[in-house]
Amino acid sequence: MRILITGGAGFLGSHLSDLLIAKGHEVVAMDNLITGRVENISHLMGNPKFSFVRYNICDYIHVDGQLDAILHFASPASPQDYLEMPIATLKVGALGTHKVLGLAKARGARLLLASTSEVYGDPLVNPQPESYWGNVNPISPRGVYDEAKRFAEAMTMAYHRYHGVDTRIVRIFNTYGPRMRPHDGRVVSNFVVQALKGKPLTIFGDGSQTRSFCYADDLVRGITELLLIDSDKSFAERTNRASFLTKSDQPLSETMHDPVNIGNPRELTVKQIADLVLKLTGSNSKIEHKPLPVDDPKVRRPDIRRAKQLLGWEPKVELEDGLRKTIEYFRQVI
């Protein structure tokens, strides 16, 4: 396949480029570099299966040649970034998503939207299944990302239902690994960089809020599985729905066009993450408490039964192993 990746120079976009090229596909990476970085893809430059275009996908997009699939990953994704760039975040979620869907429709390409666990907001159920509608405050500072992605999901489903575009939606939970920016503000990168520099680890609030962390390699493997499935038939054949639904569940959606959570269900408090980073880095940094950001979700953990049953996917990398690799990466780059 020849695949366009928007946000192709970002943390996840660049890992996806690597995996898809390794599988024999051709990748066109597009990125306006507001949070993406050329360093993430410099090792691919010169590879005949890879090309890079610096472009803002909120404008009309043209791609020369064959186009079989689009992975729509362009967006600021760290809270620090989307709070600093609220309008760019809303625009890429709305206008950018509209542009890539128009391109997919015109070229008969399959489109996969990178959505997020943020569509569940500050969830009132834990873990979060795909059937949960979420608890989002549209006018909070965080709402710019949550609502952009919720709109993007709605627009994607509308292009699927109204225009018959072959779409996929993945809801990505917290992910970490090499190529995160050292100062992107997310908890793993912050704690590792702080620990390596001997600076205090900044816990926001009392550190009792939870997150569940997936290593980047696991995540891009799941996304690739979802992208490459060819028909609802092969999708349905993978599952035994009787065992998939329990009494208390809402019936889960039936096709590969409905959202799929991808994440690691091992849930830790932020305090536990800080302790683990201190242990694995051998740092004697202190802990410093800072105010909790507005509407910071109190819990987050993916229900991954759908991904397991429909894709045969589950994470394989233990948090300790993934963190060791991530620490190694940050040692090299900071």
Ligand code: UDP
């Ligand atoms: N957090 C923290 N210290 C930091 C950065 C983040 O305690 O230096 C907390 C943040 O308040 C949230 C969790 O860690 O509860 C995860 O934050 P992150 O920005 O990584 O992503 P989120 O899951 O909030 O999108």
